[in-house]
Amino acid sequence: MAEPMGFFTDTSVCIGCKACEVACKAWNQLPARNGGKVQLSGMSYDNTVSLSGIQWRHVKFIEDFTPDRSTGRWLMMSDVCKHCVRAACLEACPTGAIIRTEFDTVVIQQDVCNGCRACISACPFGVIEINPETNTAMKCTLCYDRLQAGMVPACAQACPTQSIQFGPISELRQRAQQRLEQLHAQGVTQARLYGHDESILGGLNSFYLLLDEPEKYGLPSNPQLPSTRVPAAAAVSTATAVVLGLLGLVGLRKQRMDQLAAAAKQGNDGE
Amino acid sequence: MGSNMAENHPVAFRWVAEAKRRGAKVVHIDPRFTRTSALADLYVPLRSGTDIAFLGGLIRYVIENEKYFKDYVVNYTNAATIIRDDFQDTEDLEGVFSGLKEAPQGTNQKYVYDNATWQYKRVAAWDVAKAREEAKKAATFAEMIQKMVPPAAEKDPTLQHPRTVFQIVRRHFSRYTPEMVEQICGTPKELFLRVAEILAENSGPERTTMMVYAMGWTQHTYGVQNIGAAALLQLLLGNVGRPGGGILALRGHATIQGSTDVPTLHHSIHGYMAHPDARRNHDTLRDYMLTETRPTGFWANLPKFLVSYLKSMYGDAAKPENDFGYDWHPKIAGDYSFMASFHAMARGEIKGAFFFGQNPATSINGSLIRRALANLDWMVVKDNFEIETAAFWYKSPEVERGEMKPEEIKTEVFLFPSAQVAEIEGTFTNTQRWIQFHEKAADPPGDCRSDAWFTHQLALRLKKLYADSTLPRDEGFKNLTWDFDYDPGHYPTNTRIQGEPDVMKIWREINGFKTDTGELLKGFGELKDDGSTTCASWIYCGAYPEEGKFLPANRNPDPDDKPGTHLGWAFAWPANRRILYNRASADPNGNPWSERKKLVWWDATQKKWVGYDVPDFPATKAPDTPAKPGAAGMDAHDGKSPFILLPDGKGWLFVPTGLQDGPLPTHYEPVESPVPNLLYPKWQINPIAKIYEHERNQLATVGDTQYPIVLTTYRLTEHHLSGAMSRWLPWLAELQPELFVEISPELAAEKGIKNLDLVRVSSKRGSIVAKALVTPRLRPLTVNGKTVHQIGMPWHWGFMGLAVGDVVNDLTSWVADPNVMIHEAKALLVNVEKAQ
């Protein structure tokens, strides 16, 4: 297997230009909502509103000002599928349409998906939706086709400020750590990483540098697998991991998943 | 300041983000909190249109607190030069300079200036008129220029003489106190002082500050003076000609820089030479040269540039005995700028028009423009889609309102579909003057054609039509060289399009060659004034130095960081130089000011200027070279004068020539302002601003109670200009689907407006409807004790395409800066009401 690959999105340099949204739609040939004829949302400069089956990248705009403007920020963040190491969608999918690729990314195989929606409710980040044109569940593939051709995902390629960085997870983690330390040294004490380590769903292969609490960006600070709430499902996932391990399909990721499954089980036992 | 770089120049902004990552401080001073402010370390609000007051405050701070870069100022600027005794400043005349007089008829101005008194005081008396008479008799152009050299200017290097530029500047800005800045700009004094401190701390031998502007500075009736104020400040701080310094003009469009270099400007020809003009003393070639040549400094070479240009126009027909065809060259006889042209069109004086990549139907004072378009017999629109300009006659708001009837409009519209950028090959010139070649990716579909194809085909057809004319006035057009067809057998085979010109032949003409051998020129140093060289654009000369070597196609970046000037990437005019006036990056003795900021320096062993950039200085002129008294050209400068294009080689804090509206920036209010001019109560607005009189170009009065709100217009990342390249594309249309008006929560509460409500915005010229976007990013300001509300509207919309909306420019007016005739869309007065 290739090295785990993913995104590190540094929101501190995001300028909300939406080049990532457009590059994603152009490469993946996703349509504009209602052919582009839509209404102003009134939510700051966000008019694509949320991730969906035809919106795999979504830039959030958060206006955060005190009434007297003595402090004020305009936070921007390009949201996308997190390519969770413990992916609830994958675990929930009854048809096996959702797979983990050789890059440790999570992909929905369009020819297998039957549109049953199990993944939609499973994903703790609200990433997946049905694409009305195909009636299948769709989300970011981390440009699986481009990766197979040795290319950078379209959004990362288009991002002018390198807010979206693509690369091997291990390298991205180092870079993220350095950037965090730099920001702290510059007095941006609120800066933090999100999903860079195993504490969130075994690690997010698309992780973030945020300038405030995750909730400020509409991200759960402690997202849960549906399975951790349901002991039986946790057992299934452990079994899945073991099976996968037996098949020898996973190396590093298996370890991480095993550890996590064990931890989750423990947590459940404790409850 | 005056720019919203993150939104409108996101690709260039990557370098700001990178600099920030490396610890640079970013300060954003703007009426609105934008996506640029979001990334800035410090955001500073100010009232739209008060930049000179703010910059003037900084100038005063720098002078009074002795934060200026003394060695730089004394040696490299005209601070020490003494101005004529009869010059009077705004301090003496309560807001205007000496030389103000009533404007002649037809200039659309009330006053104009005569700049005679703004000149340097000379060590000896000098009669220009007499010198000119003598010079006219000279045998050669060189001799002629020599005779025009004035006596030296008087100087006081101690800067103490009360009539030195330095002391005049100090007095001029003495009233721009931090308190005054707060009263005029609405910027809290503490914030202003923080900016001043950051700026001063970040300038000097070890550090430099860059100022970045765009339309926020230009679109004012004193737009040029906004930039002049920044230039003055940067010169005081020693931030010009040094890495990381300077003033970065962000151009609003790909290759807008290129279009002013190889110009679409109405008042200049290639390479910023003045357009021959019937109103100036340009009757003959000699008159032109005598009027336009600056006898000392690099511009003394003008005759070489101009003669080579005329050779490029008229080829073999341009000979010494016919003044190289100068008499055939068209002369301008008035103001042919955008607004003046539409003013004439509104009077029915223009019969036909071509609009390439321009959408005037959504432009300044839109309703008036659309009515003017109806006076045309014909128009040609060449664009990607049927834009508003092409559809004005059946779909404009005037037609909807029944004010214009399609059956009564005689204008015949020819709409030509255009090729897109990826469907043509050619060069772009960016804001850093880099000329970059791009290849064509695919043929355009259907009948879409490049602008080059269109112009070439039009010219070929016109040439044919004129071929048999015997009229003397047609001789120029008949002699115009037009030799851009591919050589037989060389037309590209991988295209179905026929009739494109050979772009390398166009480049050959731009770059220039020797007329006898046809050999390409290696640089403008080879240009001659005897007709032996041809070159359309002297500043681009050397980009194509030999066959098979086209520098704009170069793609060899420097390795990581070292040295970072990337001389192997593209070609930067002039002479592949990346930073202009870079002699100033070294001290007067030729050593770098600091190790950190070294760029170009004098190598005493090699006896030449060396460094990371192409030195912008005579290569072997030592720093201790004295000026030659009475000499013309570069010999008039000593080895310590970096500003080689200026006659005295010094950066101008005080500008004796070239500006129409004064030698120093002065705060005036926008033509429409909610408040009186606090600094100069007698002169509310720029006294020589252009105001194009028309019944549909009414203006609000000062503090107009019917129009109490300041509107500033702008662009968004998601759309491009009038939307002709974006509002038709679903992926972009959905990102910003509808016109909106940004309103502060305070104003919204006052007016009972909620987010997404439909509101009506009205000015003296028009009234439009938009959705309210209530946002704390806008804020009311306290200006001289009065609350001033500012609102903002992006002007991308129109009545055609996918994302449609009212035309924001229906609110703006025909008023203009007197130097470059740009309009004032950044600060005007409106009212806002909830729409019924």
Ligand code: SF4
């Ligand atoms: S973010 Fe949601 S859709 Fe993406 S991998 Fe995780 S669970 Fe699946």
Ligand code: SF4
């Ligand atoms: S392309 Fe980059 S900078 Fe632009 S919105 Fe997306 S993440 Fe932000």
